[in-house]
Amino acid sequence: MAGALGVAAAVLAMATGDLWVRAEASGHVHGVADVPAAPVALVLGAEVYPDGNPSPFLAARLEIARQLLAAGKVQAILVSGDHMDWSYNEPGAMFRWLIDRGVPSQRVVLDHAGFDTYDSCARAKQVFGVDSAIVVTQSYHIDRAVALCRRLGLDASGVGDDTVRIYTAPWRSCVVRERGAVVKALFDVVSGRDPVFLGPLEPGVGAALASG
Template identity: 65%
Template structure:
């Protein structure tokens, strides 16, 4: 069968597609690298260990996977362990646990609360946010729904710069503590760190666009009541 496209024109089209593909790849790489640099620089000076972190009224613990039996995954348990240390050391007075509860049979905040209360944190000092569907939603809801003005954000080390940056950009005077203990899960840690590079691009979009969370709702007084108590 004879081609109807002249050889020169076919080569030109292939060249154009190659150039366009290269431009898209380079622009995407620049966006990822630039977003990561912005996240790291914005968080610089605001990330600490448990001993050195400044005190704040609230610890904001960001959600992660919960198993079908209701127990936190090792990554989430490590975050909760840090929050408990902060509370025991008097660094924070209230722990706001923020996670995904889109389905009735999957409840990150409920599992987080149970874990903390079972380990000695008074139930009245643990407040649940059931619509923390991602980092941006958790930070913005902490400020707009729960009235949090200052907080220690708790998550894994590969995530802490982004979490602190987003919280600070939406109006929370945030510092952060990042867990390193679960680095022993090398494959899961590497995947989380890799994924977070691309999540930095989303963080830039979220902050610049100022989008509303997936679910906003009415103000909730749990944090304020716990602080008064």
């Protein structure tokens, strides 16, 4: 009986979380061509390989940000990812990928403490002073990312990548994990927790915008 109740509670929590993120993101997810312009593209981190190269999922996100900058949709790119361990550096890999493809270095700002989507959105607002942004990630994740950023005070739209659907097994695994992630997102919003690392306002985004 207790097991059945636990399963029912988990299913209800996932359904509630899914409905919440969809409602929050409704009308705010677009393609590259039709997304409203914003000062900043916020690129959320993903796996980086041991050789320092971004995984295909992360490279696809970075390519969208590059396109947004080239099209004049954004003026700066904030790359936010995990750098908890000195030997693993998502934002550093993201920065190098963009620079290698012609993005001016002064247009790219690194957030080394974007340990999850909530932290990336919270730090974009509270640490980097971002008020309006285009959030970039994969399509299975974009509703949650937009929902969290908007709840945390950003006027956020989103662009989700679908090109890496060709990697069928990893894509399916991520879609399954997302069902649990929406529950965590709802809990984070309700709790109003601070990101793992907070700090004083950093001038990087302002400087990047001024350089344009």
